Structure formats: structure tokens, C-alpha cells
Amino acid sequence: MSYANINNVVLTGRLTSDPDLHVLPSGNNVCRLRVAVNARRRNPAGEWSEKPNYFDVVVFGPPGETAAKHLHKGRPVAIDGRLDWRAWETADGRNAQSVSIIARSVQFLESSSNGSNGAGADSAVVALESIAGSEEEALDVEDQEAIALAAA
Numbered sequence: 770m771s772y773a774n775i776n777n778v779v780l781t782g783r784l785t786s787d788p789d790l791h792v793l794p795s796g797n798n799v800c801r802l803r804v805a806v807n808a809r810r811r812n813p814a815g816e817w818s819e820k821p822n823y824f825d826v827v828v829f830g831p832p833g834e835t836a837a838k839h840l841h842k843g844r845p846v847a848i849d850g851r852l853d854w855r856a857w858e859t860a861d862g863r864n865a866q867s868v869s870i871i872a873r874s875v876q877f878l879e880s881s882s883n884g885s886n887g888a889g890a891d892s893a894v895v896a897l898e899s900i901a902g903s904e905e906e907a908l909d910v911e912d913q914e915a916i917a918l919a920a921a
Contacts, residue, residue, distance in 0.1 A: 776851045776852055777849075777850075777851060778848070778849070778850050778851060778852055778870050779847070779848070779849050780804065780806050780824065780847070780848050780870075781806070781845065781846070781847045781848075781878065782804040782805050782806035782807070782824070782845070782846065782848075783804065783805050783843055783844065783845050783846070784802055784803065784804060784805075784840055784841065784842050784843060784844050784846060785803045785804070785805050785823065785842065786803050786842050787840075787841050787842050788800050788801070788802055788833075788836050788837040788840050788841075789801040789802075789837075790833060790834065790837035797829065797830060798829070798830055798831070798833045798834050799827060799828070799829055799833055800827070800828040800829075800832075800833030800834070800836050800837045801825065801826070801827055801828075802825075802826040802827075802828065802836065802840070802846070802848075802872075802875075803823060803824070803825060803826070804823070804824045804826055804846060804848060805821050805822070805823055806821070806822050806823075806824065807819040807820065807821055807822070808820050808821075808822055824848075824869075824870055825867065825868075825869040825870065826848055826850065826869065826870045826872050826875075827853070827869050827870070827871050827872065828872045828875055829871070832872070832874075832875065836875050839877060840875075840877065844877065844878075844879075845878035845879065846875055846876060846877060846878055847875070847876040847878055848870060848872050848874075848875055848876075849872070849873050849874045849876075850870045850871050850872040850873050850874075851870070851871050851873070852868055852869075852870060852871075853868070853869055853870070853871045854866065854867075854868050855867055855868075855869075
């Protein structure tokens with residue numbers, strides 16, 4: 770019996786730095802984002818605390834250009850994508866690996882700050898713009914090497 774594999778990630782968080790846009794040797798664009806997502810946990814004393822988790826997100830092509838143009842550190846975003854595991858050898862001969870999220874879509878979010886609905890600034894999240902990326906473009910060997918070097 771064959772089972773379908775599912776590789777889907779959906780998260781919302783804030784950018785920890787400004788987007789990093791690179792042009793690959795093939796001329797394709799790749800934009801790297803770093804997103805912080807808080808997880809709530811109960812400590813042994815029964816009190817709630819937040820633990821930040823950090824995720825690397827990759828946005829290919831024109832959607833990456835749009836993300837780099839309009840996003841900035843601290844901006845809330847929603848990401849829909851898939852996990853991608855990579856392994857490579859570093860310049861000093863060590864093996865390295867990483868897991869990142871390849872974005873299918875990036876939604877720009879903003880907290881409501883005008884208070885017109887009677888709620889506080891953090892109570893409502895409004896989608897301002899969504900950019901949808903197709904599956905990552907076919908990357909040639911030079912592109913793959915450039916991405917690996919940028920991640921190292």
C-alpha cells in the first residue's frame with residue numbers, strides 16, 4: 770500500500786531582520802527571511818511563558834523581489850510553504866545541514882493600530898498583501914552552489 774507524503778508548513782511570526790535578496794548565477798532571485806514564532810509553554814510552577822522559535826524561509830523569483838521590497842525587520846508575516854533539508858560540505862571539510870521553509874506564499878500582516886473596532890493594537894491582524902510563489906524554479910548547479918554558500 771502506498772501512502773502520500775505530506776510536507777506543508779503554515780506559520781505566522783515576525784521578521785528578525787530585513788530580507789536578504791540575492792541574484793543567482795542563472796539570473797534568478799532568491800530572498801531569505803528569518804521569522805520568529807513564539808510558542809506558549811507552561812513552566813513547572815504552572816505559569817505561562819513564551820519561547821521564541823526561529824525559522825529560515827526562502828522565497829524564489831519575483832515573489833522574493835516583492836518581499837525584499839516591502840518587508841522589513843519586525844514586520845508580521847504569514848508563511849505557507851514546505852520544509853526542505855539540505856546537506857553540504859563546508860570549506861573546512863566539515864559536514865553541515867540545515868532545514869528551511871520554501872515559501873509558496875508570503876502574506877504581509879499588520880496589527881490594527883487605529884482602534885476603530887474597539888480592540889487593542891494586537892487584537893486584530895489584517896492581511897495587507899499576499900505574494901504567491903510557484904514551486905521553486907528549476908535551479909542549475911551554479912544556483913544550488915550559490916545557495917549553499919550563502920547558507921554556510
